[in-house]
Amino acid sequence: MKIVSHYGGVELEFDGLLAEDALDRLKRVTLANIPKSLCEESSDVTRFEHSVGVYHLACLVQADEEDSRLLKVSSLLHDIGIPCFSHIGERIMMKIHDFDHEKHGSNMVMDGNIGDLISKGGVEPCDVRDIFLKKHYLSPLLFGSMDLDNLDNISLYWSSIGEPVHYSPEGMASLFSVEGGRVLFSGTANDIAGWRRTRRDLYMSLNTVERRTREVMLMHALEMCAEEIPDVLFMDNCQAMAEMMENSGSSRILKGLENNILYESVVFKPVPFCDREKLEKKMAEKYPDCVLKIDHLKLDRDISFWDTHGELKEFPRTHKDRMHVGVYKPF
Numbered sequence: 180m181k182i183v184s185h186y187g188g189v190e191l192e193f194d195g196l197l198a199e200d201a202l203d204r205l206k207r208v209t210l211a212n213i214p215k216s217l218c219e220e221s222s223d224v225t226r227f228e229h230s231v232g233v234y235h236l237a238c239l240v241q242a243d244e245e246d247s248r249l250l251k252v253s254s255l256l257h258d259i260g261i262p263c264f265s266h267i268g269e270r271i272m273m274k275i276h277d278f279d280h281e282k283h284g285s286n287m288v289m290d291g292n293i294g295d296l297i298s299k300g301g302v303e304p305c306d307v308r309d310i311f312l313k314k315h316y317l318s319p320l321l322f323g324s325m326d327l328d329n330l331d332n333i334s335l336y337w338s339s340i341g342e343p344v345h346y347s348p349e350g351m352a353s354l355f356s357v358e359g360g361r362v363l364f365s366g367t368a369n370d371i372a373g374w375r376r377t378r379r380d381l382y383m384s385l386n387t388v389e390r391r392t393r394e395v396m397l398m399h400a401l402e403m404c405a406e407e408i409p410d411v412l413f414m415d416n417c418q419a420m421a422e423m424m425e426n427s428g429s430s431r432i433l434k435g436l437e438n439n440i441l442y443e444s445v446v447f448k449p450v451p452f453c454d455r456e457k458l459e460k461k462m463a464e465k466y467p468d469c470v471l472k473i474d475h476l477k478l479d480r481d482i483s484f485w486d487t488h489g490e491l492k493e494f495p496r497t498h499k500d501r502m503h504v505g506v507y508k509p510f
């Protein structure tokens with residue numbers, strides 16, 4: 180089946196999966212944590228568009244037929260465990276359900292219909308599960324430091340808001356190969372530099388006081404709703420918004436967001452990298468009536484891949500991690 184993507188037409192195998200609710204739901208979950216309707220500077224590209232993009236990049240990796248099939252279906256499904264409002268929902272999912280989207284997705288691929296469809300496509304569902312749980316030799320291609328997932332999501336998000344992307348996701352994906360149970364990368368530090376630069380530009384752009392305030396308000400509203408209805412996290416963004424509008428506390432916050440009435444930002448500052456739990460405890464004691472959001476700004480990662488000569492190539496990080504403290508006073 181041919182499907183339109185941001186890379187042009189993509190020939191999709193495993194098209195039976197498209198009818199599955201788990202994949203269809205991603206058409207209504209945005210790649211950005213906060214949708215454009217609640218934050219003007221955000222983007223409305225969806226996790227479904229992104230999943231098809233990652234599938235397309237998987238097709239460009241040089242691998243034998245068996246590995247290629249496994250990588251392709253895992254790419255298409257890699258985000259099915261993501262909650263509504265992506266990482267905003269994930270923080271609450273960790274708190275309430277004590278699992279992240281990879282764990283949730285790994286359970287879903289072993290389940291009924293999805294498991295059957297994967298098997299029919301000639302792939303063992305337990306191999307997909309192992310990729311999601313980072314236990315498979317193909318895991319670094321989807322859940323690694325620089326992988327097909329972030330090659331696509333950075334480029335898709337950044338270009339959707341008209342910003343310049345300094346690398347080619349397709350060019351980078353074709354530098355990966357799989358040989359003898361190992362992921363190899365034939366690119367150079369120069370190839371990686373454009374991806375690093377774009378990623379850093381994007382991550383820095385997300386850290387504005389208005390955007391963080393809006394994210395905190397959405398998180399607060401979702402958490403109130405999830406305390407009453409824990410399954411709200413597994414809904415899509417539209418269903419979750421409707422559910423939140425039924426909750427008096429959540430709807431008050433959402434109405435504020437829609438009318439540009441925001442929480443007051445009491446503290447908004449970067450701090451050197453430190454123990455997050457200790458910092459959270461300290462700030463919670465100091466600002467008992469406020470909502471906290473402490474972000475770990477992962478501006479770069481150490482990257483290492485095997486090269487085609489069987490040598491491990493290391494690409495050390497170019498920017499240090501930072502923490503960022505936000506303290507917001509609810510209305």
Ligand SMILES: [Fe+2]
Pocket residue numbers: 229257258328332
């Ligand atoms: Fe993803």
